[in-house]
Amino acid sequence: MESPNRRRHRHPAGDGRGGAHIGQSPARHRQGPGALAAQVETWRLRHDTAAAFAVTGTPRALPADVDEAVLRACQEGLSNAARHAGAAQLGVTLSYMEDLVVLDIRDDGRGFTATVTGGFGLKAMRQRAHSLGGDVRVESSPGNGTAVSVSIPLTGVAL
Numbered sequence: 001m002e003s004p005n006r007r008r009h010r011h012p013a014g015d016g017r018g019g020a021h022i023g024q025s026p027a028r029h030r031q032g033p034g035a036l037a038a039q040v041e042t043w044r045l046r047h048d049t050a051a052a053f054a055v056t057g058t059p060r061a062l063p064a065d066v067d068e069a070v071l072r073a074c075q076e077g078l079s080n081a082a083r084h085a086g087a088a089q090l091g092v093t094l095s096y097m098e099d100l101v102v103l104d105i106r107d108d109g110r111g112f113t114a115t116v117t118g119g120f121g122l123k124a125m126r127q128r129a130h131s132l133g134g135d136v137r138v139e140s141s142p143g144n145g146t147a148v149s150v151s152i153p154l155t156g157v158a159l
């Protein structure tokens, strides 16, 4: 026989279990943009290269696998920019759209012929995006910098 007020007597902050709103807990919100901002800031300091992070749209909790795909794609993009680009500037944008999340990583470095990608990094990024119904677009040409765009649909996801 459960009193209607019983829930009020549980730990106010919750312990992360059994809550109906677990997907909206503050910790989940911090993962996306906060984690990306930290990655970009670390990259900026480590490589002494101008780097900015921006968010468009309203950040919201993403499914864990989407969060992880975005985080890893950012890691790989930053790693590539450091290893291959020789850029003077880098920009990362995370865009929350109604049924899509898009990560853009742009640099003004030396660029490359985007069709000739033998590396494992971009391939893995693409495979991960594909496995979530998304895609990776690479725009680059020698001398013209590089833009990598990772888009992952959120169709059918609650929130």
Ligand SMILES: Nc1ncnc2c1ncn2[C@@H]1O[C@H](COP(=O)(O)OP(=O)(O)O)[C@@H](O)[C@H]1O
Binding pocket: 076, 080, 081, 083, 084, 085, 107, 109, 110, 111, 112, 116, 117, 118, 119, 120, 121, 122, 123, 145, 146
């Ligand atoms: N931001 C970038 N600027 C210039 N070249 C890049 C950039 N990102 C990727 N590339 C080119 O694409 C190739 C493939 O990248 P990737 O698949 O991540 O493999 P890896 O980094 O191990 O070489 C790189 O070797 C490099 O020639």
Ligand SMILES: [Mg+2]
Binding pocket: 076, 079, 080, 119, 120, 121, 122
């Ligand atoms: Mg790489």
